[in-house]
Amino acid sequence: MDGAVLRLKGENFWDPECFLPSDLVKELLAASAGLSVYLFDDDLLYVRGNVGSGVYREWALRCGGEPEAAPLTAVTHLIITHESWAALSELAGRIAPLLGRQVHSLLAKERFYGSYNLVVCKKVLSKCRGAKRLLKHYGFALQDLLFFGDWRNDIPLLKKAAFPVAMRNAGEAVAMHARAVTLFSNEEAGVERFLTRFFDL
Template identity: 25%
Template structure:
């Protein structure tokens, strides 16, 4: 039975500059023939494919925190959407606190995506948008409204205001939605990500296992942040990189000596092969 390896991207598989080293590509790709290898990320399909040029993936990818499961050739395996009505109410609640989200939505079945935002931005959002300056799927609106099929709503702000916003939204929707409050490791702020209640990496792995026909007892996962804990609980072997959040390290079966910038995932995989 093949082994399965699924890795998070940001701060785990990708370096801080969002690159993948030639060494990591070589080691990771060497597992393609005899293993199932894929990724689980908060990133969109488009961004993921940009980052993974030259990286082998032979199973459906878990994208947008599990809201989208899709193959590299754009076959949609599963989707979990937040409705327009719910998303618009979430936007209104944030507006009462003076903050507005990024909204990531599906435009069509060809996996064209929309990344929409309010023209009222805080400093964290302004900084993030610089990374998307050349992308054609981003658009700002004075009066932000959601689309029909929304993968996730993402707020960036200081922790205290996001805790208050989460409490407000939970009073309205309760467990109809999933809420992920987590630190952004390099910007000094927090993210509040709001998704369909079944949109997470653990549900995503279950969908991929059913689609690809693999045994979860053979699954190893790699991660660094709080949105990885669900798949840590599901996997037979959970591996945290050296730069992982402390709570993630506590949940991991293995904590690596090397960080994402030190090719931690690849060095672990190379050690398995050599051992």
């Protein structure tokens, strides 16, 4: 969830500052009518349209139905997908006036499972913020952290971790912030294989 929730001993600890306002989510669902959308609300997935399970399988396993059925009390991400980057770019321009100062939209230039994604989330939402919360809980700091990243949302933490590592499948814009790059991708157990050699296990 990009740092919005910590899971400690089977219990979720949410960061309410990362929740999108429910009224805004309703406006975004209306503005994206007819398009495929998925969102996460209190660790449940809600899907509208043609969104394959491969897109969200690492984020959530439990589905709560369509977005219009969600309570919208703890929405961290709203993602609109389309095969046309231009169509999402046009939509991003239309919804921009709705977002205000605390929310932004991110439109990736790379396809993800065959589609482009327009992600709407709070600006404070980041893995870096979540990592600080987790490390503080255990009495550590970012200067103690070995971190793996493969996507643009990993860049802030790659910049601040003591030992940043990019995955083999990371793009150049991500890898440039790492001290090392794994020999294998996420799909090839790259983290496990890197750590095995790094610690000589």
